[in-house]
Amino acid sequence: MGGMLMLKTLKRNGFMPLLVVAQVVFALVVLVNTGSLLQQQMAPILAATGVPEGALLLTHQLNSQDAGQDQWSYASLDSAERAVRAIPGVIAVSSGMGTPMSVGGMLVRATPTDARSGRSVDADVFGGDHLVDTLGLHVLRGRDFSDSDYMTGSFIKMYQQTRAALISDTLAQRLFPDGDAVGQEIWMSPKPSKGRDPLRIVGVFSDTLSSQITGPSVHAVLMLPLRMDDFGIVSFMVRVKPAQRDAVMKRLPEVLGTALGMHNPQTMKVERYEDARAARLHGNTVASWLLLTVLGTVSIVVVLGITGLSGFWVQKRTREIGIQRALGARRGDILRQYQFENFLVVCAGAVLGVLLGLIVAEWLRRHFELTSPPLAAWAAGALVLVVFGQLAVLGPARRASRVPPVVATRSV
Structure with a gap:
């Protein structure tokens, strides 16, 4: 019976609840x-x-034409590696392609596919010698x-x-969630490659950042x-003793x-790993601060909006509250009524x-290829707004419960 009276009250004062519903709908989507x-x-x-930390240097891509050669030969690259190893403080060096954060300019992508199950995962490819040791993995x-x-x-x-191939721990878990990846065979693409055998995974190494550092890969x-x-073109990765990194870099x-x-060797660009990562993620950092500002602003607007609307709604119903108090309603009854009314309205929104x-x-996914939020995110967002709503209405509800019957019934 009380629930029916509450619904009638909401219907009679329908404009205010509709404003709250509209605000909740907008806030949840945003x-x-x-x-x-x-x-x-x-x-x-x-x-x-x-x-x-503080132990890795990366060169930008080195073009063979800068040395008057059509292509880099293995002999020249091997000689260069030995020269770099002779620098005091150098621990390991590797020439390769597809370096971390694509500093080297050569980005190599593949779609490793389990030869048995056909499960595929997008991945970045690092090619070179002694990469695990050089990257400190x-x-x-x-x-x-x-x-x-x-x-x-x-x-x-x-x-x-x-x-042979080595894969990161994350890639191993995604490709082979039910078993050990070592010894398994994979293709470099979703379909078997003609004229070649599959790659055999000989080991799994600790996770490191991919070239692109984006998305699930x-x-x-x-x-x-x-x-x-x-x-x-080729890039060099050099692991050094942290205390001597700057000297090696020079x-x-x-x-x-x-x-x-x-x-012109002086034109060669050498970066600290941390600097390259910060530069690569600069856009992510700026976007994150912007999105955090949007989230904070919307949250504040929602709380203030519901608080303001609830306070105005309480003021309009002062006489009704007084009659309820005169008929025996306790302060707790009034408080619970407003909290429950707000709960119903916010849940509807x-x-x-x-x-x-x-x-x-779905529209964003189709037109901008953005990943759709999971259902759990919508459930969490709805729960957050319900909590926001309860906190926002708490003040007006407490004030309403303290209105003396005599004062309320005298209100116009």
Whole structure:
């Protein structure tokens, strides 16, 4: 019976509840979609790098034409690696392609596919020698590449003749969620490649950031055992003792440029890993702050809006409250009534907001290729707004419950 009276009251004062419903619908659509975008922007910022802090230097791509050569030969790259290893403070060095955060300029993508189940995952490809050691990673299962695994040659030769692969822990879990990845066979693309055998996974290494550092492939990395020969561009990764990093960074262009016979080694760009990561994620950082501002602003507007509307609604119903008190309603009854009314109104807005939000999310996915928020995000957003609503109406409801019957019944 009390519920029917409450519904009649809401219907009689329908304009105010409708305003609250509209506000909740708008807030839910904005909050959930903005929160989903924020999560996508923050994921690479918060992702573990996997490399030792302050110990890695990266060169931008080095073009063979800068040394008067058509292509880099393995002999010249191997000689350059040995020259760099001789610098005091250098622990390991590797020439390769598809370096972290695509600093080297050569971004290589693949779609590793389980040869048995057909499960596919997008991943970035790192190619080079001694990459695990140079990046300071750890082999978690299986083994690192052996000398017999390495191929010396061009990109085409690498693609056609490489038989072994290392994959990151995240990629292993996504490709083989039900078992160990070591010993499994994969293709480099969703369909089997003609004229070549699948790659055999010899080991799983600790996660490191991919070249693109975006989306779900932030830690999806595939390594190939490659000693580069007949490549037009190459990048170097150098692991150093942190205390000597700056000294190595100053000497690296001269030593590397001289070993490679480059005409202008001083133009070589060398970056600290942390600086390259910060530059690569600058857009994510700016976008995250913007989205956080939107979330905070919308949250404040929702709370203030519901508080203001609830307070005005209480003021309009002062006489009604006085009559209820005169008929024996206690302060707790009045408080619970307003809290429950607000709960019903906000829940109605949340249901409509979820329905509208799903439509908007699908439209964004189709036209802008944005990932749709999961249903759990909509449920969490609705719960947050219900809590916001209860907190916002608490003050007006408490004031309403304290209105003396005599004062209320005298109100016009």
